[in-house]
Each structure stands twice: as C-alpha cells, then as structure tokens.
Amino acid sequence: QVQLVQSGSELKKPGASVKVSCKASGYTFTSYAMNWVRQAPGQGLEWMGWINTNTGNPTYAQGFTGRFVFSLDTSVSTAYLQISSLKAEDTAVYYCARGGGVVVPAAYLCDYWGQGTLVTVSS
C-alpha cells in the first residue's frame, strides 16, 4: 500500500534551517509527483509547490521562493523540503502529498498524504 512517512517534529531558532523528509513506499517513486502543503496553526491548507520526481524539476508557489527548496533522493524514494533563515511565521505543519501523476494537471491531485511534520520556530 502507498505510504508517505515524514520525519519528526522540529524545534528551531529564528535564522536556523530545517530539512523535512518524506519517504515513499508502495509505488514507483518516479512515476508520481510530490507536492508540499503548509498548514499554519488553526489555519487552512496552503500549497507550496511541487517537484517532478522524474526530472527533479521543482516549481514553487508565490510566497515560497528563495528560502524554500524541494529536492529528491530517488535511490531511497525520499523527497525533502528545506527551509532556511527560519522565521516565527514559518511555524506550521508541513505535509508532503503524492501527486496523481508526474505531469500536470494530474500532478496536482494530492491522492496520498504524509502524516505531517510540525516545525516550530521560537527563540
């Protein structure tokens, strides 16, 4: 069965960096895109962008350029989200979500989700 297992909660100080992992299993990793979605405390879902797991090409949504980096290690079927220069407003749960395919618009269909990783930024 399809599973996405994310790394554990992180507590970071402002200005630090964090790298969240999302390990996939139960399917061919490079045949489905990976989306990243943010949920701030008590708020709704916000799409951060996606990465083509076949080509490694990332696409970032407005507001998630510069400090946010999507990457892959296809040898271990894992996607990564790295956030640098952390700010208090980055405090949120970050989800990886498998796309329905590897090309748009199927890639935007989030058919399976990781359990979420809470990143807390506090001094």
Next chain:
Amino acid sequence: SYVLTQPPSVSVAPGKTARITCGGNNIGSKSVHWYQQKPGQAPVLVIYYDSDRPSGIPERFSGSNSGNTATLTISRVEAGDEADYYCQVWDSSSDPHVVFGGGTKLTVL
C-alpha cells in the same frame, strides 16, 4: 490568484444530508478535488475530478460542479464525518497554480 470561497461552518443532524459549497469564478470549467481533515490528522482525498470517489470512500460522499459553485454532498451523515473539508482546484494562469478553499467545519449535531 484564483479565489475559492467556502462557508466556515455547516451543521447537520445525523442521518441527514450535508452540502458543502465551494465558490469560484467559472469553477464549473475547472476540476475540483475535495479533502477531509479530522483533528490532528492529515487530509484525506474524498472526491476527485469533481465527482469521482477514491476506493475506500463511502458512496455517501458525492460531488458536483457547475457554473460558479462546486458542491460536496454527504448523505446519511454519521458522527464520524465531523471534520474540516477543503476544496482544491488548479489554474495554470494563476500563481499559485493550485488553490485550496478556506475550509468548512462540518459539525454533526
């Protein structure tokens, strides 16, 4: 960017029908996906491409999309359906390309 509007809350008695709307400009021309999120859990896809149901999702969940409104309908509502529900569309002319509605809290009375 493209805007999706959902009512913040919907309440329904057990056994009745709940309808959760998602409004957007000419949303009927786009494909809509719906997600259910229970407290402390990750979202789960319940309807995709307007009206298709993933395997494992009860037939009580259905979707429609026309004009400026998409609707998620939950028939014979159960206590376990209490959750937040989000609609999602993609719009290649918008940034971000993928937009979620603000979410609707379904309360089972």
